[in-house]
Amino acid sequence: MYDVEVKLGSKSTVEPDAFMIFNNTPFFVEVQLTHYSKSIMNEKLKRYEAYFHSYEWVSLQWQPEQPFFPYIVIFSEHHYEIDTFLQVILFKSANDLMINSALGG
Template sequence: MKKRDLSIIKDLERFRVMSRDNIADLYFKHTKHPYSSANSVLKRLVRDGQIEVSHHHSPYVYFPAGSTMKKNSTKIPHYLTLVDIYVKLQPKTFELEPKFKKGLAEPDIYTVIKGKPFFIEVQRNVYAQKVMDKKIKRYEALYFHYDKLPYVLMITEKKYEINSDIVNVIQVSSIDEFLTKIESGK
């Protein structure tokens, strides 16, 4: 098996699920026809039992072999958003769902962007303000526990009222919006 194929499998294990487009962007961008090349390799890996595929999505989504995630899980779009963030940033530091003591914040991602540490929260659902306030309190508890806190980048369609002198939250609707903001210096 090629090193690239092993890397695809390793990324599927890390991210839980990836779309054909994610895989093409990461591994086949240098080819003349990235999507066709990705399709060919992914079809072979599925045929050989190295990975699994779901036809419930377009483009198809892929899982590591033996995945326990349902092929039509409602969590798939959330995980695909995490992969999309990785594809767009391609940072040196990228930790999925870092774990802290029980009761503290549970960010989706820890990464470093332009030399600054960030926790990234992907909010696909709309939460009541009370729920969001509790989430911010968990971030404040994390600060008091570790005496340091990265910026919190919250990707959400709904803008929440954040009342904290401790937690620095940046709310955007997409990673593209955030990247545009930092490119323009805002």
């Protein structure tokens, strides 16, 4: 499953560039082609945290019987210091994700 520019609520809520299920695991995908400042990246993550606390994600059609919040994967050439309780994974490219997945990482 792959969906581009998923709308999960109003303009002030989470707006991932894509949503995908890869190897039975859900991901919100962020593609950062430009370098975001730390404050802008933190603001983006705060919207994900607010969405998590809203529990709106529990009723999405793809959720299994035991719902869980998707990983957030960020594709960027820039390394970001991530400060959140959510599970965020950084990759430089989709190729890096595929290699990591193939190696069981």
